[in-house]
Amino acid sequence: xxxxxxxxxxxxxxxxxxxxxxxxxxxxxxxxxxxxxxxxxxxxxxxxxxxxxxxxxxxxxxxxxxxxxxxxxxxxxxxxxxxxxxxxxxxxxxxxxxxxxxxxxxxxxxxxxxxxxxxxxxxxxxxxxxxxxxxxxxxxxxxxxxxxxxxxxxxxxxxxxxxxxxxxxxxxxxxxxxxxxxxxxxxxxxxxxxxxxxxxxxxxxxxxxxxxxxxxxxxxxxxxxxxxxxxxxxxxxxxxxxxxxxxxxxxxxxxxxxxxxxxxxxxxxxxxxxxxxxxxxxxxxxxxxxxxxxxxxxxxxxxxxxxxxxxxxxxxxxxxxxxxxxxxxxxxxxxxxxxxxxxxxxxxxxxxxxxxxxxxxxxxxxxxxxxxxxxxxxxxxxxxxxxxxxxxxxxxxxxxxxxxxxxxxxxxxxxxxxxxxxxxxxxxxxxxxxxxxxxxxxxxxxxxxxxxxxxxxxxxxxxxxxxxxxxxxxxxxxxxxxxxxxxxxxxxxxxxxxxxxxxxxxxxxxxxxxxxxxxxxxxxxxxxxxxxxxxxxxxxxxxxxxxxxxxxxxxxxxxxxxxxxxxxxxxxxxxxxxxxxxxxxxxxxxxxxxxxxxxxxxxxxxxxxxxxxxxxxxxxxxxxxxxxxxxxxxxxxxxxxxxxxxxxxxxxxxxxxxxxxxxxxxxxxxxxxxxxxxxxxxxxxxxxxxxxxxxxxxxxxxxxxxxxxxxxxxxxxxxxxxxxxxxxx
Amino acid sequence: xxxxxxxxxxxxxxxxxxxxxxxxxxxxxxxxxxxxxxxxxxxxxxxxxxxxxxxxxxxxxxxxxxxxxxxxxxxxxxxxxxxxxxxxxxxxxxxxxxxxxxxxxxxxxxxxxxxxxxxxxxxxxxxxxxxxxxxxxxxxxxxxxxxxxxxxx
Numbered sequence: 001x002x003x004x005x006x007x008x009x010x011x012x013x014x015x016x017x018x019x020x021x022x023x024x025x026x027x028x029x030x031x032x033x034x035x036x037x038x039x040x041x042x043x044x045x046x047x048x049x050x051x052x053x054x055x056x057x058x059x060x061x062x063x064x065x066x067x068x069x070x071x072x073x074x075x076x077x078x079x080x081x082x083x084x085x086x087x088x089x090x091x092x093x094x095x096x097x098x099x100x101x102x103x104x105x106x107x108x109x110x111x112x113x114x115x116x117x118x119x120x121x122x123x124x125x126x127x128x129x130x131x132x133x134x135x136x137x138x139x140x141x142x143x144x145x146x147x148x149x150x151x152x153x154x155x156x157x158x159x160x161x162x163x164x165x166x167x168x169x170x171x172x173x174x175x176x177x178x179x180x181x182x183x184x185x186x187x188x189x190x191x192x193x194x195x196x197x198x199x200x201x202x203x204x205x206x207x208x209x210x211x212x213x214x215x216x217x218x219x220x221x222x223x224x225x226x227x228x229x230x231x232x233x234x235x236x237x238x239x240x241x242x243x244x245x246x247x248x249x250x251x252x253x254x255x256x257x258x259x260x261x262x263x264x265x266x267x268x269x270x271x272x273x274x275x276x277x278x279x280x281x282x283x284x285x286x287x288x289x290x291x292x293x294x295x296x297x298x299x300x301x302x303x304x305x306x307x308x309x310x311x312x313x314x315x316x317x318x319x320x321x322x323x324x325x326x327x328x329x330x331x332x333x334x335x336x337x338x339x340x341x342x343x344x345x346x347x348x349x350x351x352x353x354x355x356x357x358x359x360x361x362x363x364x365x366x367x368x369x370x371x372x373x374x375x376x377x378x379x380x381x382x383x384x385x386x387x388x389x390x391x392x393x394x395x396x397x398x399x400x401x402x403x404x405x406x407x408x409x410x411x412x413x414x415x416x417x418x419x420x421x422x423x424x425x426x427x428x429x430x431x432x433x434x435x436x437x438x439x440x441x442x443x444x445x446x447x448x449x450x451x452x453x454x455x456x457x458x459x460x461x462x463x464x465x466x467x468x469x470x471x472x473x474x475x476x477x478x479x480x481x482x483x484x485x486x487x488x489x490x491x492x493x494x495x496x497x498x499x500x501x502x503x504x505x506x507x508x509x510x511x512x513x514x515x516x517x518x519x520x521x522x523x524x525x526x527x528x529x530x531x532x533x534x535x536x537x538x539x540x541x542x543x544x545x546x547x548x549x550x551x552x553x554x555x556x557x558x559x560x561x562x563x564x565x566x567x568x569x570x571x572x573x574x575x576x577x578x579x580x581x582x583x584x585x586x587x588x589x590x591x592x593x594x595x596x597x598x599x600x601x602x603x604x605x606x607x608x609x610x611x612x613x614x615x616x617x618x619x620x621x622x623x624x625x626x627x628x629x630x631x632x633x634x635x636x637x638x639x640x641x642x643x644x645x646x647x648x649x650x651x652x653x654x655x656x657x658x659x660x661x662x663x664x665x666x667x668x669x670x671x672x673x674x675x676x677x678x679x680x681x682x683x684x685x686x687x688x689x690x691x692x693x694x695x696x697x698x699x700x701x702x703x704x705x706x707x708x709x710x711x712x713x714x715x716x717x718x719x720x721x722x723x724x725x726x727x728x729x
Numbered sequence: 730x731x732x733x734x735x736x737x738x739x740x741x742x743x744x745x746x747x748x749x750x751x752x753x754x755x756x757x758x759x760x761x762x763x764x765x766x767x768x769x770x771x772x773x774x775x776x777x778x779x780x781x782x783x784x785x786x787x788x789x790x791x792x793x794x795x796x797x798x799x800x801x802x803x804x805x806x807x808x809x810x811x812x813x814x815x816x817x818x819x820x821x822x823x824x825x826x827x828x829x830x831x832x833x834x835x836x837x838x839x840x841x842x843x844x845x846x847x848x849x850x851x852x853x854x855x856x857x858x859x860x861x862x863x864x865x866x867x868x869x870x871x872x873x874x875x876x877x878x879x880x881x882x
Contacts, residue, residue, distance in 0.1 A: 072826030072863050204822055211827030212818045212834060214763015214803035219828060222762035230757070255746070273757035274766075275749045347767055347775060347828035347862045396765075396828025397862050436768040632822060636868070640825055643864020666772035666860060675853040677866035 049139070049176035051184075052105045053132035054083050056140075060160070060173030062089045065099040067106035068116040068125070069368045070207065071346075071395035071402065072640075073695040074633040075121040077205045079129050081629055085198040086133030086191060087140075089172060090160035096206045098392035101370035115369035117403045117523070119596035119693020122629055126691050127190075134188035136179070143178035144170060159197075193627075193688065202632030207394065220351040220393045221433065223364045228353070229258060229430040231416055232277045232438070234284050235266040238293035238659040239443055240518030243267065245287045251280035260284070261423060263415040270420065274433055294518040295659040298448060302338060305450035305515055308471035309336070313511035316490050317499040322454075322509035325465035329456030333542060337453070338720040339531045340653030342446035342524055343669060348396025349439040352409040353431035356417035360387045363410065364431075366395025368402035372480070376407035380414040399644065400523040401444060405479035408444075409434075440669060441661035445654055446524030447472040447515075449494075451535050461547035466505045470495055470531070471513040473521045493523070497532035497595060497700065502562035503540065503555075519656070525644055529595040529700040534649075537591035537704030538717045551590050551708065552578055564624050565594055568601040568685060571622035575683050576603035586617060589708025591701035597692030598625035599685075600638065604678070604705035608713060614728045616646060616678040616706055624685035626692045634694050635682040641698025642680055647672025649703040651724045732792050736761070737805025747793025752776045754792045755802060763803035763831045767860065774859030777832035778802050784839040786858075803831040810841040813876035821872045825863035833859050837873050846877050 049056035055063040064083045070076040076096035084094045099106045106114045109124040137157055145152040148168045155164050163169040193200075210218055217223065236242065246267050248260035256276030261268050267284055271277035326332050352365040354377070361381050367373045367390050378388045395402055413432045420430065434442065449472035456464035474491040476482050485493065491512065492499070499510045524530060544554035552573045559566040569592040573579070582588045585607050592601035605618040621638050628634055651670055655662045663669040703721070710728065711717045723729045733742050734751075736759065743758045750769075755761045755778070764787055767775030771786040778787045779801040814837045817823075824830045833856070840847055840855040847855070852873050861869070 072824075074825070204819070205824070207827065208819050208822055208824055211824040211830050212815050214761075214831040216760075216762050221766060221828075222756075224760060224762065273753065275746075275753035275757065278769075279749075345862055347765070347773070347826060347860070349766070395826065397826040399862070433766075436770070436773075636822065636825060636865070639867050640864045643866060644862070647864070665770050666768045667770060671773075671860045671862060672864055672866075673858075673860065674856045674866040674869060677864065677870075680867050 047177040049136065049180045051132065051136060052099070053129060054087065054136050056136065056172050056176040056179065058173050058176055060093055060171045062087065062094045062172060064094060064096045066096050067099045067108070067114060068121040069098065069366055069392055069395055069398070069402070071366060071368070071398040073121070073637060074205060074630065075116070076207060077633060078122050078629050079125055080206050081198045081203065082126065082129035083133035083136070085196050086130045087137045087172070088157040088159065088197070091198065091203050093160050093172070094206065101367065101374045101390035101392070103371045106370070113369065113371035115371060115403065117368065117400070119598070119696045122691045123597065123693065130190050131188050134190050135185050138185045138188050139179040139182040140172055140175050142182040143175045147175070147178060199629055200627070200631070202630055205633070218394050219348050219396050220353060220365045220431070221348055221396070223353045223393065223431055225429055227428045229270050229272065229428050230274045230277050231268045231270045231430055231432045232281050232435065233263070233266050233268045233412060233432060234281050234286055235438070235442065236288050236293065237441070238288070238290050238295060239520065240293040241288040241290045242292070243286065244289040247285040250283035250285070254280040254283065259420070259423060259425060261416065261419040263412065263419055265412060268416045268419070268432070270416070270430060277433070278435060290659070292518070293659055294656070296656065297658060298341065298656040301515065301517060301656070302448060302450065305448065305471040306336065308513035308515070309450050309452035309469040313469055313471065313513035314490060316492070316495050316512050317508060317510040319507045319509060322465045322467045322507060325507050326454055326456045326467060329464045330459045331457045333455045333457065333546065335453045335539065335542070335719055337451035337531070337535050339449045340655065340721060341448045341519070342648055342652055343440045343654050343663070344399040344401035344524055345440065345666070345669060345671060346395070346397030346399055346401055349436055350401070350409050350434040350442070351431060352413045353429055354413045354417050355427065355429035356381055356414070356421065357427040358421055359383060361414070361417070362389045362391065364391045364393055365410070366398065366402055367392045368395070368398055369407070372405070373407045373410045376410050377414050380411055381418060399525040400527070404444065404522060405476070405481050436666065437664040440654070441664045443520040444522040445519065446530055447475065447521040449531050451531065453535065453539055455539060455543060457543070457546060461543070463505050463543060464507065466508040468498060468508070469511040469513070470498070471515060473515045473517055473519065475521050475523055475527070477514060493528050495532060496528040497593060498536055501536060502565060502594070503558040504561060525641070526595055526696040526699045529593060529696070533591065533593040533595070533700035534703040534707065537593060537701065538707050541589070541704070541708045541711065542717060555592060565592055565599050568592060568599045568622040568624050571683055571685065572601035572603050572620055575622065575681065576605070576620035578603060587709045587713035589705045589710070589712055591704035591708060593700045595693070595697045595700050598623060598694060598697040600697045600701050602642065602701040602705040604702065604709045606706060606709040606713065612727065614706070614710060614723060616676070618679045618681070619702065619705070620681045620683070621698065622683045622685065623694070623697070624687055625694045625697065626687050626689035628684050628687070629691055631684050634684055637694045638682045638698035639680045641696065642702045643672050643677055645699035645702040646678070646706065647676065649706060649721055649723055650676065650729045651722050653722055732796060734792065734795055734800060735798065736800045737802060745792050748791050750788050751778070751790040751792050751795055751800070752787040755787060761802055761804050765828055765831055767829065767832070772860070773829070774836060775829050775832040777835040777859065779835060779839060782839065782842060784836050803835060806835065806838060808842070809880055810876070811838045813879040814838050814841060814872070816879060817872040817876035821868050821875065823865050823868040823872050825865055829859060829861045833861065833869055837869070837876070840873065841876060841880065845880055847873060
């Protein structure tokens, strides 16, 4: 698949020019953007105020266009909050829709292309969406001033009502048409934080109503049209395997099956609906060519990783002669860690729908990096970029899974649509559905990794040297992201959270090694932090014990130069009653970690069941993510991030036997369930700093907090995940 | 073959293989997509519907067996327990991605209909089959208690 996609991948690389254009400053970018209403909107305008980030309709509804994919993290609500606040709309009149794919207008200002990830949605939009709201408000006021013949400075807007001391008043909708004719202000004046009405308060999510009534057309899986065809694809059971031959005779006999077509990565069964496609696929006779496939077991791959960590690798950080410092130390603590492949397991399996008529293409999917999806579709279908339209739908989770460098679900549906036309079929929309097994056995995992640690201590148990080597498959090496994300030949994603630690160690060296395998890997909620936080935070706990120091007090000694991190640690400890003994039969563990600009400390309280297994009873978290835009959503993301991380460390792993994935559904890759979920308490630090990420930062500390609590109870730290391997689950 | 199903109080006739899952009949044949496909093996509960008020997994229920049965889906759910559950879900902003929430709401409604004042243990037992990968479980628990209070009020 990767090989076949080489050309689309090249095309998907954002050019230097487009990167510069899109990142040319938010104010300038906004104004240019605001002068470019979409043709479709103009046609549908009819008295509406249409700008790229906000539409005000004559029926007095205000629609905020989310350039980011909302896959549950609450981004659409966050962006709506920013616009509504500056516009002074009422919360009842606002709603959100996903923006079209257009990197010139909707680029993530931190990426240079349109895309969501790295917990950047609020960070890159905070000024842009407020400016959009403020500009719209200025135009509404200008319209009222013109209509009423009064000075603009005397007009106020509050809760969606525009008014003047003379008694004149109007709704935003009533002024929309005239507002659309006003000049777009070059530098709209933003509110000061004391004037905010929605930012910093917890207004309800804009998408909850639809999600509690089973509303249609919410997710890609639900996309329907009368002429819609549904396809499932038989893909190689081994990564890197190729199709040798197939016989579709039995599959074609299933009522409802329309065609069976070869595409570059397998065989697609196209049917009038989903069940015939799924049933018919089972009847395909296929032979695969595994000559270039990954045929090793995950155990063998782990052995290779561990061997890599025993030899020098690529230097990530080199403070000095770490081996000499270790030799000169009074004692050396050594530890080896093993982390498994993890599947994202979003509730909505992967899916993508496409209509291609030979000249134009329209896509419907939860598109996370629209610009790459767009380029890949255009390249495979051999149509110009502007002949492709993407309708971004709400996604039933992602956790990183929908942000692929190769847009493989879009590539697959594009190849299929092409094959359908080549086979003489009439143009029709086709939706590829991934079954749970397809999704889970389909790769793009959190890479498995091996970590080797040596920590030197002097006679007083002060750290003298910290030597750390991580071996894993790189997520970005060899992908279009390499040019942007690999610096000096180093994949910092792999070691983030470790090489940049703010613990005051006198000497730290860090190496990384890259495993070569056909198993595709991808970012999984918090990326490198999923393993580095576990290693760093359990190691610091071990060192604290060696030194006979309290884990919180010891960390605070090492965090003198990182006041925000120290602050969340103190807050979580205080709220968890760290200085008082844990209740009978319970044990506490703590971890603190910075990721995606945000600081999160978590105190986990655990007990052991009679059979020796671990029950996580309670987690107290403290978070500093800069200006809190919607505190309740911050709490929700930290609650969810804790649950997501906890499920993984308890019992999740993807293993391979002779290259074939063994865990293919939720029976063997058992997700965290309600009976596993601890009570969670989240405390948010008040802050005027720029907002930072919140979708991911709740996840990294939970693993080490639980591991440290287990060690507090049992004495040993688990170094080989998941906890099932230690008989603790 | 032609099969008659009673769904949300209405008799619907469809042409389907009697051995095909109710899930796909609802979604593809009847266009009712509120009931979700999550795993296909009754391990996640996203496809939960009510059969004569009892929560079942529609991915492992075959249309041929449903002739004459009363099926309720998220689109047709009503009554005191359902209203209280949906109101509590909105009040506490339970959903994140939302994909599992139809199934969660169907399971929670069935729980409250049987057990108007559930304990945490009751909730664990009734809801453990419903996976939420966003791990909104803490809020699901709170929302069920809140809905119970609403029903009592």
